[in-house]
């Protein structure tokens with residue numbers, strides 16, 4: 094299968110400059126043309142009032158069925174807090190070796206943790222999570238290399254410890 | 269780790285099974301699922317799993333009964349039970365019946381990975397110890413520590429001898445000598461290398477910020493803290509924590525740090541749960557910590573706990589023969605990041621660099637090369653691209669005091685610490701020069 098594009102589709106407000114930056118870094122990492130655009134979805138369908146969060150499994154399914162194409166990798170970008178039934182929250186998730194994934198910026202900002210906002214750090218964390226979930230769609234699993242973007246991060250501070258790039262080993266597996 | 273760790277997930281809810289399945293597959297575990305206890309037991313008859321992760325409440329045979337049966341035919345099986353928040357009592361019963369641990373649904377991603385990591389550790393402990401005994405150490409990932417000089421080879425040897433142990437290390441050396449690179453090299457060559465190296469620049473943070481940074485905080489600990497935050501000690505679990513500029517921490521933090529180092533446990537700010545973490549400590553300082561202990565500014569007990577091994581990183585002027593290699597390395601580094609074709613340096617410029625004293629050490633050299641590539645003609649670095657013209661240019665000095673200190677140091681070096689000659693060159697008398705040497709704590713390099 095010949096891959097054609099990486100699609101980044103944003104739902105909800107994102108600054109254009111941020112998306113442009115992220116798209117650029119994604120392109121450098123996967124060497125494919127990147128298209129970013131706005132998408133529209135009624136997010137209320139995915140909202141769980143009990144948890145006050147949005148259902149990450151349902152969203153991923155919807156992105157896959159309504160927005161993704163066979164020859165592309167498609168990532169939905171959200172600014173709402175995501176969960177899956179078994180976990181209190183997720184930064185994002187993707188179909189391993191599939192065509193779709195989702196990422197949320199909601200838990201990546203410093204303000205959520207009561208510390209001073211840092212736009213540069215926010216962009217940095219967001220692009221790492223975007224590249225990470227895309228990596229999964231390319232079939233990459235978590236990497237043990239402590240600076241590789243495919244290292245698993247369960248807390249936001251873990252994200253700061255890694256680079257936004259794939260290590261050589263992971264890059265090699267992209268083929 | 270030679271083989272993948274295997275996990276069997278037992279839960280009657282499909283969404284739970286698939287979520288956990290995906291989660292563990294991405295973490296490189298071998299995973300299988302069963303929708304009830306009966307199915308799980310029949311899978312376990314033909315296939316063995318390192319870890320069984322099972323829901324307690326299931327229709328038919330429940331998790332507790334299944335746990336007992338598993339334990340009856342495999343005493344050392346690791347079974348982790350999942351429970352809803354309301355049924356913690358049953359979880360406690362499970363522990364009594366031999367469960368490895370329990371976790372309440374829905375769980376924090378971090379708690380889940382922590383739990384599985386602890387279980388995996390138990391499994392691989394013996395195996396890894398065997399492997400380690402046989403392994404011949406040779407340093408890896410030290411490509412950033414450039415040089416061939418006696419001085420840098422000594423540092424590499426020290427890194428090699430300390431890497432495999434758990435000993436605390438203090439790395440000393442002037443600023444800009446690459447102390448953090450040494451810390452990275454130690455970590456990269458230690459058994460902890462698959463876990464994070466977490467750096468904290470102590471000097472950059474206020475006391476209260478440093479506290480929250482190191483220990484983390486619970487949601488609601490103060491206004492605006494909407495989510496829990498994990499501290500650096502917690503993040504360094506199974507890995508290494510690197511405390512840079514350790515000499516700058518307040519006496520209150522010194523006490524807290526000592527406590528954490530002794531107990532390997534702490535409480536998040538605003539929390540009450542004791543958190544344990546298994547980390548190795550590496551510190552760095554450009555100050556004379558021992559002197560600070562003697563003056564009573566730095567706690568002696570903390571000093572001895574941190575200073576099990578000391579590695580001193582030499583200043584660049586004591587390893588002049590490394591300058592050509594370093595220059596070469598930085599040219600490659602910056603030409604690559606700036607997307608330019610590789611350039612060279614002419615011999616005159618290189619010679620001048622070798623004569624320069626570099627009070628800002630390698631960082632200063634690196635800045636010079638980066639700048640030279642930007643301002644140069646794109647083919648060759650020449651003398652005019654280097655800010656060395658009158659020997660007073662210094663890229664790291666910020667205050668006038670810094671500038672004076674660096675200048676005096678350069679002049680002293682130039683005249684081999686002959687005070688009379690240096691004073692004459694500086695156009696001050698010898699007493700003034702002595703006073704300035706004392707004021708800035710300058711010492712003659714050996």
Ligand SMILES: [Zn+2]
Pocket residue numbers: 225229235245294
């Ligand atoms: Zn992942």
Ligand SMILES: [Zn+2]
Pocket residue numbers: 236237238241242243244259260261262263264
């Ligand atoms: Zn990797």
